[in-house]
Amino acid sequence: MLEVSGLTMRFGGLKAVDGLSFAARAGEITAVIGPNGAGKTTVFNCITGFYRPTEGSIVLTHPSGERFPLQRMPGHRIASAAKVARTFQNIRLFAGMTVLENLLVAQHNRLMASTGFGVLAVLGLSRYPAAERAAVDKARHWLDAIGLTERADDPAGALPYGAQRRLEIARAMCIDPVLLCLDEPAAGLNPRESEELNQLLLKIRGEGCSLLLIEHDMGVVMKISDHIVVLDHGKKISDGTPQDVRADPAVIAAYLGEGEEDEEVEVQA
Amino acid sequence: MSAALRDAFLSAVVALGLFGPMVGLVTTPTPNGLTLDPRPIATAVVVALVFFGRLLVVGRRSARARREEVSRNRALAEALTHAGRWLAPALLVVAVALPLTGSRYYVDLATLVLTYVMLGWGLNIVVGLAGLLDLGYVAFYAVGAYSYALLAQTFDLGFWTCLPLAGILAALWGVVLGFPVLRLRGDYLAIVTLAFGEIIRVVITNWVSLTGGPNGIVGIPRPTLFGLSFSMSGGPGTVAGFFGIEPTTLQRVIYLYYVILALALLTNWVSLRLRRQPLGRAWEALREDEVACRSLGINVTNTKLTAFATGALFGGFAGAFFATRQAFISPESFTFIESATVLAIVVLGGLGSQLGVALAAVIMIGGLELLRGFLSWMADQMGSDLFAGIASELPLYRMLIFGLALVVMMVLRPRGLVSGRTPTVALGARKEIAAELVAQGRG
Numbered sequence: 001m002l003e004v005s006g007l008t009m010r011f012g013g014l015k016a017v018d019g020l021s022f023a024a025r026a027g028e029i030t031a032v033i034g035p036n037g038a039g040k041t042t043v044f045n046c047i048t049g050f051y052r053p054t055e056g057s058i059v060l061t062h063p064s065g066e067r068f069p070l071q072r073m074p075g076h077r078i079a080s081a082a083k084v085a086r087t088f089q090n091i092r093l094f095a096g097m098t099v100l101e102n103l104l105v106a107q108h109n110r111l112m113a114s115t116g117f118g119v120l121a122v123l124g125l126s127r128y129p130a131a132e133r134a135a136v137d138k139a140r141h142w143l144d145a146i147g148l149t150e151r152a153d154d155p156a157g158a159l160p161y162g163a164q165r166r167l168e169i170a171r172a173m174c175i176d177p178v179l180l181c182l183d184e185p186a187a188g189l190n191p192r193e194s195e196e197l198n199q200l201l202l203k204i205r206g207e208g209c210s211l212l213l214i215e216h217d218m219g220v221v222m223k224i225s226d227h228i229v230v231l232d233h234g235k236k237i238s239d240g241t242p243q244d245v246r247a248d249p250a251v252i253a254a255y256l257g258e259g260e261e262d263e264e265v266e267v268q269a
Numbered sequence: 270m271s272a273a274l275r276d277a278f279l280s281a282v283v284a285l286g287l288f289g290p291m292v293g294l295v296t297t298p299t300p301n302g303l304t305l306d307p308r309p310i311a312t313a314v315v316v317a318l319v320f321f322g323r324l325l326v327v328g329r330r331s332a333r334a335r336r337e338e339v340s341r342n343r344a345l346a347e348a349l350t351h352a353g354r355w356l357a358p359a360l361l362v363v364a365v366a367l368p369l370t371g372s373r374y375y376v377d378l379a380t381l382v383l384t385y386v387m388l389g390w391g392l393n394i395v396v397g398l399a400g401l402l403d404l405g406y407v408a409f410y411a412v413g414a415y416s417y418a419l420l421a422q423t424f425d426l427g428f429w430t431c432l433p434l435a436g437i438l439a440a441l442w443g444v445v446l447g448f449p450v451l452r453l454r455g456d457y458l459a460i461v462t463l464a465f466g467e468i469i470r471v472v473i474t475n476w477v478s479l480t481g482g483p484n485g486i487v488g489i490p491r492p493t494l495f496g497l498s499f500s501m502s503g504g505p506g507t508v509a510g511f512f513g514i515e516p517t518t519l520q521r522v523i524y525l526y527y528v529i530l531a532l533a534l535l536t537n538w539v540s541l542r543l544r545r546q547p548l549g550r551a552w553e554a555l556r557e558d559e560v561a562c563r564s565l566g567i568n569v570t571n572t573k574l575t576a577f578a579t580g581a582l583f584g585g586f587a588g589a590f591f592a593t594r595q596a597f598i599s600p601e602s603f604t605f606i607e608s609a610t611v612l613a614i615v616v617l618g619g620l621g622s623q624l625g626v627a628l629a630a631v632i633m634i635g636g637l638e639l640l641r642g643f644l645s646w647m648a649d650q651m652g653s654d655l656f657a658g659i660a661s662e663l664p665l666y667r668m669l670i671f672g673l674a675l676v677v678m679m680v681l682r683p684r685g686l687v688s689g690r691t692p693t694v695a696l697g698a699r700k701e702i703a704a705e706l707v708a709q710g711r712g
Binding site: 092094097111115121122149154 | 539542543546547548550551553554557558560561562563564565566567569690692693694695696697698699700702703706707708
């Protein structure tokens with residue numbers, strides 16, 4: 001599905017990611033975890049085209065067999081052609097637009113194609129109204145999924161925090177992604193909201209979309225991930241099922257250990 | 270109370286410092302050159318006005334009153350938004366009926382106002398919807414004007430043939446400008462667009478063989494009504510001859526008025542329709558968050574370019590109209606102050622609001638002109654010796670009064686006359702979105 005190999009990202013003298021390789025399989029939830037500053041978000045930004053990696057390749061294979069070298073594609077094509085959607089650590093909604101408008105903007109490319117370069121739709125000569133109805137239906141489907149149908153006409157910026165998180169996920173899903181990348185989706189959620197999020201993510205996986213998520217909340221990670229990649233200082237230190245990773249001494253050291261203890265474990269590893 | 274007195278006293282001191290030189294001294298030409306005469310009474314009057322005015326304001330404002338004022342402002346905002354429903358049609362009726370007054374002064378003034386309304390609506394697409402601060406909008410106005418003038422004179426084409434060409438050429442220049450600069454953001458974008466506006470003007474001034482340089486272009490053809498000209502001869506082939514009426518200049522003035530009214534309404538119609546379609550929604554999304562747009566697969570560069578090109582298109586139309594109305598254009602008409610005026614109209618009206626921009630243009634262009642008339646009239650009324658000095662120069666203060674009015678307005682309504690945003694699509698009823706939530710865009 002997604003194959004990252006030899007990924008390196010340098011910012012001046014700083015190596016944020018150093019020769020990272022991992023794979024995410026189709027139909028699975030892959031979690032990328034690691035202590036603060038381990039390079040998780042940098043990896044995400046490379047995959048979704050916000051950074052151009054210094055070295056390495058990121059190849060996405062669609063279920064149809066089509067392959068996309070993400071490291072060479074312009075940012076917006078990664079979403080529109082390769083169908084990789086993402087959310088952001090600090091939520092980035094269109095705050096002054098309504099919930100429904102947020103979901104329609106996400107379907108921009110399909111809607112735009114029906115407007116005859118915008119000109120025909122202005123003159124009322126295109127199939128745009130039908131396309132908009134279809135887009136609203138899809139938006140309604142996701143609104144039901146995240147439980148925000150009641151608030152469809154409220155500005156996104158006025159929603160409570162947890163609802164904004166869910167809306168951002170729904171908006172990303174409106175581009176019909178094959179891979180959804182979530183940057184700390186559970187950050188700032190209370191236990192109940194966190195549980196709802198788990199259900200939402202499992203539902204998304206059930207619909208055939210693969211997920212890649214960065215998360216600090218181990219409750220979320222251990223419960224729903226099929227596969228975990230652990231990073232520290234830009235390098236992969238562990239890779240496997242939740243049980244494997246939980247038992248890996250290198251992971252325990254990276255999370256808990258500092259100083260002497262840390263060094264000891266590294267020697268063992 | 271003593272605090273209020275002290276506050277008022279301080280304000281009076283500031284006023285004395287400001288108005289002392291501005292009002293208190295007058296230069297009078299004498300045979301020996303200029304002499305400087307003091308005007309203590311006039312100064313005293315102004316300072317006293319400030320003192321008592323401030324006393325009144327401070328005295329009335331207790332903490333509770335202040336809270337009430339805020340809620341009153343909010344109520345005013347909602348009232349204004351709701352007023353839009355009947356205000357816009359009412360304004361349209363007034364606009365259509367205006368030539369019935371038969372006053373050349375008012376029709377001319379309204380034509381000028383409508384030109385700025387159209388420019389404001391055009392710039393509103395770029396600044397209000399897409400959130401790209403464009404300080405060089407006058408460049409497209411100039412391109413439109415010169416395109417029409419040169420096409421009409423060189424190829425002997427009529428106004429209605431040249432109008433779309435002028436618009437397309439301006440839009441083309443919008444794209445040419447857009448390509449290199451749209452990777453810039455915020456202040457940098459503003460400065461580069463400012464420079465672009467100046468470059469166009471400087472090129473026009475210096476390319477004498479094509480544009481006539483500072484002398485401009487004279488004898489630009491007037492528009493025709495289905496091939497009938499508005500010539501004063503009244504012979505066959507003219508409007509007066511065809512309808513068998515006496516030819517007057519007013520006929521042409523009124524015709525021009527309806528042309529710009531139609532063009533402005535076209536701009537409005539296109540903007541309103543685009544806003545409810547993917548392109549317009551993408552512009553607004555771009556203003557809200559460019560990074561999120563990119564993550565959703567929107568081609569940010571193309572979307573910005575379409576905003577620039579669409580804005581420029583209407584700027585070009587307005588320019589062509591300006592050229593045909595004046596029958597004479599020169600680089601002097603396309604200075605930075607024009608860009609600044611149009612931008613002020615958009616900001617004052619409320620970014621993204623069609624009604625707000627129209628109101629702001631009426632106030633800024635029409636209001637300023639009416640203020641001049643009013644001040645002249647006041648000056649005529651004030652015959653007494655005490656005010657004679659001030660009275661004669663009262664009309665000169667119109668810019669000062671106007672500036673003050675703008676400052677007061679922006680203090681009371683910082684997001685423009687009509688702030689807030691109407692959603693473009695809704696499952697249920699459309700609810701107005703508070704201005705505080707709507708981003709202003711950083712390019």
